[in-house]
Amino acid sequence: MSVMVARKKVVRKWEKLPGRNTFCCDGRIMMARQKGIFYLTLFLILGTCALFFAFECRYLAVQLSPAIPVFAAVLFLFAMATLLRTSFSDPGVIPRALPDEAAFIEMEIEATNGTVPQGQRPPPRIKNFQINNQIVKLKYCYTCKIFRPPRASHCSICDNCVERFDHHCPWVGNCVGKRNYRYFYLFILSLSLLTIYIFTFNIVYVALKSLKIGFLNTLKETPGTYPSTSLTVLTVLEVLICFFTLWSVVGLTGFHTFLVALNQTTNEDIKGSWTGKNRVQNPYSHGNIVKNCCEVLCGPLPPSVLDRRGILQQEESTAQEESCPRGCSTQEPPAAQGPGGQAEESSAQQKDGSVPAPSLSNAEMPEEKQLTSGELPVPPQDTGQAEH
Amino acid sequence: ATPQVHSLQELRRSASLATKVFVQRDYSDGTTCQFQTKFPPELESRIERQLFEETVKTLNGFYAEAEKIGGSSYLEGCLACATAYFIFLCMETHYEKVLKKISKYIQEQNEKIYAPRGLLLTDPLERGMRVIEISIYEDRCSSGSSSSGSSSSSSGGGGGGAGGR
Numbered sequence: 001m002s003v004m005v006a007r008k009k010v011v012r013k014w015e016k017l018p019g020r021n022t023f024c025c026d027g028r029i030m031m032a033r034q035k036g037i038f039y040l041t042l043f044l045i046l047g048t049c050a051l052f053f054a055f056e057c058r059y060l061a062v063q064l065s066p067a068i069p070v071f072a073a074v075l076f077l078f079a080m081a082t083l084l085r086t087s088f089s090d091p092g093v094i095p096r097a098l099p100d101e102a103a104f105i106e107m108e109i110e111a112t113n114g115t116v117p118q119g120q121r122p123p124p125r126i127k128n129f130q131i132n133n134q135i136v137k138l139k140y141c142y143t144c145k146i147f148r149p150p151r152a153s154h155c156s157i158c159d160n161c162v163e164r165f166d167h168h169c170p171w172v173g174n175c176v177g178k179r180n181y182r183y184f185y186l187f188i189l190s191l192s193l194l195t196i197y198i199f200t201f202n203i204v205y206v207a208l209k210s211l212k213i214g215f216l217n218t219l220k221e222t223p224g225t226y227p228s229t230s231l232t233v234l235t236v237l238e239v240l241i242c243f244f245t246l247w248s249v250v251g252l253t254g255f256h257t258f259l260v261a262l263n264q265t266t267n268e269d270i271k272g273s274w275t276g277k278n279r280v281q282n283p284y285s286h287g288n289i290v291k292n293c294c295e296v297l298c299g300p301l302p303p304s305v306l307d308r309r310g311i312l313q314q315e316e317s318t319a320q321e322e323s324c325p326r327g328c329s330t331q332e333p334p335a336a337q338g339p340g341g342q343a344e345e346s347s348a349q350q351k352d353g354s355v356p357a358p359s360l361s362n363a364e365m366p367e368e369k370q371l372t373s374g375e376l377p378v379p380p381q382d383t384g385q386a387e388h
Numbered sequence: 389a390t391p392q393v394h395s396l397q398e399l400r401r402s403a404s405l406a407t408k409v410f411v412q413r414d415y416s417d418g419t420t421c422q423f424q425t426k427f428p429p430e431l432e433s434r435i436e437r438q439l440f441e442e443t444v445k446t447l448n449g450f451y452a453e454a455e456k457i458g459g460s461s462y463l464e465g466c467l468a469c470a471t472a473y474f475i476f477l478c479m480e481t482h483y484e485k486v487l488k489k490i491s492k493y494i495q496e497q498n499e500k501i502y503a504p505r506g507l508l509l510t511d512p513l514e515r516g517m518r519v520i521e522i523s524i525y526e527d528r529c530s531s532g533s534s535s536s537g538s539s540s541s542s543s544g545g546g547g548g549g550a551g552g553r
Contacts, residue, residue, distance in 0.1 A: 081472040095516035298465025
């Protein structure tokens with residue numbers, strides 16, 4: 001086959017990823033499917049802060065100190081940044097096993113368990129016992145066809161196995177796992193502080209105004225541009241939102257602080273993995289609160305292994321496409337399922353030249369390199385693992 | 389384009405994928421990324437045991453270095469937090485730097501040790517850090533001795549003809 005230039009749209013790996021995620025910005029952003037509550041979160045935060053900056057801040061900056069809106073702005077920006085990081089990043093999804101790997105593991109399982117006679121159901125959960133100082137059981141995930149690492153769990157909403165799975169948070173529109181737990185924690189922490197801050201200064205605002213012009217007059221005051229809306233209504237609205245947010249978010253922050261100090265996940269806490277007389281103690285805790293906090297919040301951050309922005313090798317031959325069960329258009333069937341580096345080149349023919357090193361730079365390779373040739377398409381080293 | 393390219397090309401042309409071996413993760417030390425150094429029986433005739441073990445041990449060392457919890461990783465974490473993680477837009481994390489070292493190492497090992505023996509290592513990063521995949525090639529000229537024990541699914545999944553063009 002001669003070299004062909006394919007003038008077709010570049011297909012990136014995120015388009016063929018299994019699981020129930022939504023991707024935006026050409027694979028840079030990764031979220032769960034249901035995003036409605038996330039939009040509500042955004043609306044509440046932005047709305048309340050907008051009202052605060054527009055009305056109370058103007059008065060307080062003049063009367064008390066200009067540092068008040070500045071500090072509020074810093075808190076607000078930090079909360080937004082961490083929220084978006086939590087929502088848009090890969091929580092630590094474990095890619096599904098390629099057919100080769102799955103078959104290999106199944107063979108191993110059959111070797112240990114013996115084949116199941118026809119007509120009988122296989123044992124419900126296949127466990128692999130590994131010895132730590134205590135015995136840790138690895139569960140086999142039927143969807144992903146892998147043995148889940150310890151602390152990983154399968155999220156039924158997103159249909160992915162996630163490392164160090166904490167929980168699926170609809171407010172944030174994503175799972176919370178190994179890679180975005182620190183962002184999630186910092187988000188709820190900064191949101192708590194922001195809520196307390198706004199709540200306090202709203203009270204201060206009403207108090208100050210009442211001192212000056214009396215409480216009743218404060219209630220009747222209207223801002224210039226909204227003749228029909230009393231200023232107090234807005235303030236009261238903010239106070240109400242802050243009040244309800246306080247109870248939930250501050251409580252949640254407290255709970256997660258507890259979890260971080262003990263190096264546990266919500267999932268483990270709910271299941272009671274480490275509590276109870278007959279259960280093992282948490283082997284992941286360092287025993288020291290400070291050390292646990294440091295590891296969870298400041299520890300090394302593994303990059304995403306999903307390679308969402310890698311380019312799927314397109315091939316002209318329809319025969320190949322038909323043979324591929326997932327309907328992806330890569331040369332070799334097993335490669336397409338597994339998002340990761342140059343998964344397509346795992347098949348023999350692609351290993352031409354040196355083994356391409358996945359470049360983990362954040363720079364993206366230009367799309368025009370996607371020239372599919374009948375020969376070995378040299379993949380652009382576009383792992384696009386920009387931190388999201 | 390170095391001589392290495394030719395040797396791997398020749399490997400592909402003359403060899404077909406026989407089977408794949410998957411070296412699993414070793415969780416005896418917790419959730420850190422380590423691979424089992426147990427020598428797979430399928431490689432018995434293809435490569436010396438200590439070469440294989442050395443490769444896996446070096447890889448384990450790299451991963452341990454990437455995930456090391458210490459002063460510098462805390463510093464990086466705190467600095468990133470202080471900048472609301474915007475610094476990740478322009479800076480590479482320590483982990484990513486080590487992963488680059490790892491892929492260079494694997495490339496080197498493939499060129500020097502594994503390709504001449506008809507084997508190929510795949511970077512675990514491409515397999516979601518679950519396994520080290522070792523592809524075993526059979527020379528078309530030599531007859532038999534492909535691992536008959538393994539079911540056809542593995543060779544089928546390997547995607548048949550290497551020479552597919």
